[in-house]
Amino acid sequence: MGADTKVVLVTGVSRDLGRRFARRLAAEPDVARVVGVDAVPPRGDIGDVSFVRADIRNPVIAKVIAKEDVDTVVHMSVIATPGTAGGRGTMKELNVIGTMQLLAACQKSESIRHLVVKSTSTVYGASSRDPAMFTEEMGPRREPSSGYAKDVAEIEGYVRGFARRRPDVRVTTLRLANVLGPHVLSPITSYFRLPVIPTVLGFDPRLQFVHETDLMSVLTHCVHTDVPGTFNVAGDGVMLLSQAVRRLRKPTVPLVRPAVGGVAAVLKSARMADFSPEQLGFLTFGRGIDTSRMRAELGFEPTFTTEQAFADFAASTGRSASPVERVFDGLASALPDPATTGAGHG
The missing domain is CATH 3.40.50.720 (NAD(P)-binding Rossmann-like Domain)
Structure with a gap:
């Protein structure tokens, strides 16, 4: 060819x-x-x-x-x-x-x-x-x-x-x-664009x-x-949901998981966000994917890290993190990975 x-x-x-x-x-x-x-x-x-x-x-x-x-x-x-x-x-x-x-x-x-x-x-x-x-x-x-x-x-x-x-x-x-x-319309961007972010009490999922x-x-x-x-x-690195929401400078409402499902139904009927069972599971437990093969075999290197991708999205919502918040995020990033300690899974 x-x-x-x-x-x-x-x-x-x-x-x-x-x-x-x-x-x-x-x-x-x-x-x-x-x-x-x-x-x-x-x-x-x-x-x-x-x-x-x-x-x-x-x-x-x-x-x-x-x-x-x-x-x-x-x-x-x-x-x-x-x-x-x-x-x-x-x-x-x-x-x-x-x-x-x-x-x-x-x-x-x-x-x-x-x-x-x-x-x-x-x-x-x-x-x-x-x-x-x-x-x-x-x-x-x-x-x-x-x-x-x-x-x-x-x-x-x-x-x-x-x-x-x-x-x-x-x-x-x-x-x-x-x-x-800035131009993406999806379940996760609709979630982050909500004026108040519902989260699952006791869970802080990892995001990429x-x-x-x-x-x-x-x-x-x-x-x-x-x-x-x-x-x-995926872009390099992971973020915790708490870090992401802090970057957006929006209030959160921690709810027990069954209550999040009820709120999700209301948001869906109001066409503010489209929550699916997959979305609720992801916002509870998060997910990490290994990208070694992407680099070694496919030969692709993303330009944006996970954090940079979220920062660009956050800027498009009209809100950005203050210097103090970025310091707190740096401290949080230095803590042990919740996936290995079990903290991320409640």
């Missing part, structure tokens, strides 16, 4: 991150053409991207791949929130059925050489029995029975099946920590983040890299 013949199909371009990534990729010198697909048109400028209105749940996606002679697919249309999809049933269809149809189309295609899948570290779950850091070989301590985490587990299973059936196709799966940045520009960079890197496999992706 010549450098000047790279034709990339990007799914999920009606969403901001998908649209921005497709537009960035179209400007790359060794990418001949970018085809963006989604069921609805993107809002905003897509630059030199060729938009095709197509629902990946429909077999018509195979015709798009064949007609455009696509050799690289970047799958970005896995949805984390039922509200934005039109309900949980539609969300599951978009995520699981959509991925199955896309993979079926890729399997039939003679031109496909590389598949990049934007997955999430949510696949590891969050529980009191978790290791300090999840490596790519590990799975959740408790298999998800519903929701977004179950969708992602099923999607990754189908992707592994596709990789076995088409060993000639390089398959790269990225398990991303929560993506943060990926800055939105590093998301764009790692996806672009994968398009140009011949390295298959599954990779955890």
